[in-house]
Amino acid sequence: MSDRIPVAPLLSVQGLEVNIQSPKGAVYAVRGADFEIRRGEICGLVGESGCGKTITAKSVMRLNPEDRVVYGGRITYEGTDLLALPEAGMCKVRGQQIAMIFQDPLSALDPLQRVGKQVAEVYRLRGLGRREAAEKAVEMLADVGISPAAERARAYPFEMSGGQLQRVMIAMALAAGAELLIADEPTTALDVTVQAQILALIRELREKRGTSVLIITHDFGVVAETCDRVMVMYAGRIVETGTAAEIFHAARHPYTRDLIASIPQKGVKPVAIPGAPPDLREVIRGCAYAPRCCRVQERCMHETPEAADGAACFFPEVRP
Amino acid sequence: MSALFEIRELSKYFKLGTRREEGGRNPLLLKAVDSVSFDVLAGECLGIVGESGSGKSTLGRLLLNMISPTSGQVLYDGQEISALKPESAAMKKLRGDMQMVFQNPRSSFNPKIPIVRSLHQVARLYGLSEEAAEARIRELFALTGLGQDILTHRNDELSGGQLQRLAIVRALIPGPRFLMADEAVSALDVSVRAQILELFRDMQQRLGLTVFFVSHDLSVVEYLCDRILVLYLGKILESAPADELFARPLHPYTRSLLAARPRAYPEEVREEAPLAGEIPGAVDLPPGCRFSSRCPEMVPGLCDFVEPADTEVSPGHKVACHLLRHCDKIEAGGAPEQKGCEECGASVGKEKVEI
Structure with missing residues (x-):
């Protein structure tokens, strides 16, 4: 992918800051995240729970409760600054340009509506007639691997398995014509066998339709299966960006290296990362990973490293 | 190694209702576990893998006699515990011997009381005096590497990893011989998962525990377990020592x-096509x-x-x-x-x- 002519990215996030007001005080969930997603690319956003992955994704969709959230920085989608867009304009972006699927599809669907109707509703919103929308919905369900589609379209969400429901969610995203699909832990609740099927479907979307995908996950297996490029997030910042191969074999940030070393693998003893991520309600001085880092030095304690050559670290691993 | 548990043609059917058929009404049965036989050897870590709905958790519950089987026997140390009522006094006496760690540590601690009280409640249940309980908890904290300071916290102030450690401590209070872990690391982050797996292994070796580890994650089971059972719709399809199963799955x-x-690395080549379809109902x-x-x-x-x-x-x-x-x-x-x-x-x- 890297030898392509550089084109403007589909989505560009610059210095994103998200500050959530909560009864227990403000939470600085995202603290200056920078990344971009190019056309037709599958990107992974990985990190531990609470590092700001989901908040970042929801910020792109502007799905955070707006009365309690203060944004900083820019999120540009095809030249439009999404954070500056009024709600009415955002409604046009959601679904039609950027769609999102969630970890638990059962709670994302209307329990009282047949799934076919829910997919058809998306077509109705795009101005199609009732009958045409219903036909298109069945076609789309067949496209995402639901069979027999016509019959299953009449099922209610509770009658379908988690894997089937995730397919329905993907069908809805595609029906809306989204060019960017944000998948937040799409396979975490699924069995390995079904996970493999859903990940294959996501890869197929990119091949056939050129859909760009942002996969949010804590599972490096999912990354290895699907992603071209990976962003590693820690305490609200992107600490490392690289191609999947770079992240797996030649990571430069100590956090990325530690995360990969903590995965149980055949014949290799997993090494746990000592300590815990910082409390995002507090001000972090220096590098957020410094207290857990094996390469920490004096400088890391009071200066925040900026991203350079993929890694935001003063003392990154030198690539051979 | 001798067998700690002997499971003989164990079945558990759940009745979902009745169905009208020729010749009258017949019960509609969900066969969660269907005539399964195996041993759990003393001191081993036995892994159970299978997709959701394969009967893994039901099998675990049957072992601990938390539910009574439809037929078959569970022998614990030669004693037929499946003949005892789950709530009986005789069974309660044995409960201290066999403990459990659940998937979601947050929902397995009372959110309204400090952790220290949750732990003391368990100690009291197994007949430890206040002082003995305190000493026991201190000993287990040292053993599991937990800091005493978290005792005064409630569960919403602690991380998933800390809570799962506490759940393990709680399970160890009565000094069990057998620990059942039902998806005990599935809800945890990768970085924390390694810590908890390490703790399981450490506790198993130091305390000579027998562990029954239910998981859908093959990598976890491969790392931790000595022997593995593969379950599908209530039947064991394959059982083998862990090395053998991964080297020669038949x-x-x-x-x-x-x-x-999922691949361990992006370049890893897939040898077999992934399975189509999903597990049907039992x-x-x-x-x-x-x-x-x-x-x-x-x-x-x-x-x-x-x-x-x-x-x-x-x-x-x-x-x-x-x-x-x-x-x-x-x-x-x-x-x-x-x-x-x-x-x-x-x-x-x-x-x-x-x-």
Whole structure:
């Protein structure tokens, strides 16, 4: 992918800051995240729970409760600054340009509506007639691997398995014509066998339709299966960006290296990362990973490293 | 090693209702566990893998006699505990011996009281005095590497990893011999998962615990367990020592599960196509092999008619599959694709067996 002519990215996030007001005080969930997603690319956003992955994704969709959230920085989608867009304009972006699927599809669907109707509703919103929308919905369900589609379209969400429901969610995203699909832990609740099927479907979307995908996950297996490029997030910042191969074999940030070393693998003893991520309600001085880092030095304690050559670290691993 | 648990033709059917059929009304049964036999050896870590709905958790609950089986026996140390009522005094006496760690540590601690009280409640339940409980908790905290300062916190102030450590401490309070872990690391982050796995292994070795580890994650089981049972719709399809199972998976289901595992690295080459379809419900099981409806190597007329019996292919490695049953001469060793029976030409793997 890297030898392509550089084109403007589909989505560009610059210095994103998200500050959530909560009864227990403000939470600085995202603290200056920078990344971009190019056309037709599958990107992974990985990190531990609470590092700001989901908040970042929801910020792109502007799905955070707006009365309690203060944004900083820019999120540009095809030249439009999404954070500056009024709600009415955002409604046009959601679904039609950027769609999102969630970890638990059962709670994302209307329990009282047949799934076919829910997919058809998306077509109705795009101005199609009732009958045409219903036909298109069945076609789309067949496209995402639901069979027999016509019959299953009449099922209610509770009658379908988690894997089937995730397919329905993907069908809805595609029906809306989204060019960017944000998948937040799409396979975490699924069995390995079904996970493999859903990940294959996501890869197929990119091949056939050129859909760009942002996969949010804590599972490096999912990354290895699907992603071209990976962003590693820690305490609200992107600490490392690289191609999947770079992240797996030649990571430069100590956090990325530690995360990969903590995965149980055949014949290799997993090494746990000592300590815990910082409390995002507090001000972090220096590098957020410094207290857990094996390469920490004096400088890391009071200066925040900026991203350079993929890694935001003063003392990154030198690539051979 | 002697057997701590002996499980003999154990079944658990759940009645979902009745159905009108010719000749009257018949019960509609969900066969969660269906005539399963195996031993849990003292001091081993036994892993149970399978998709959701395969009966893993039900099997675990039966072992601890938290639910009574429909038929069959569970012998604990030679005593038939499945004959005891789950709530009986005799069973309660044994509970301290066998403890459990659950998937979600947050929902397994009372959110309204500090952790220290949750732990003391358990200690009191097993007859420890206040002082003895305190000493025991301090000892276990030292053993598991937890800091005393978290005792005064409530569960919403602690991380998932800390809570799972506390859940393990709580399980160890009565000094059990047997620990059942039901998806105990599935809800945790990768970085924390390694810590908890390490703790399980450490506790097992130091305290000589027997562990029954239920998981859907093959990598976790591969790392932690000595022996593995592969469960599908209430039946054990394959059981083998962990190294053997991963080096030489013989049942098509086991191979599919392994193939469905996400790659460890982006460049890793996939050998087998991932399994199509999903696990059917355990109601109205098809005749023959339970896996036949999804099996890539299904032999029509055999697999969908006759239920395969267990074949012991090498010591401790049992497989319930017709492709093996057909020929008893398949030797141990070698990859299943290449190894077949020279006399009858049966092979395990790609080729179909002529019947």
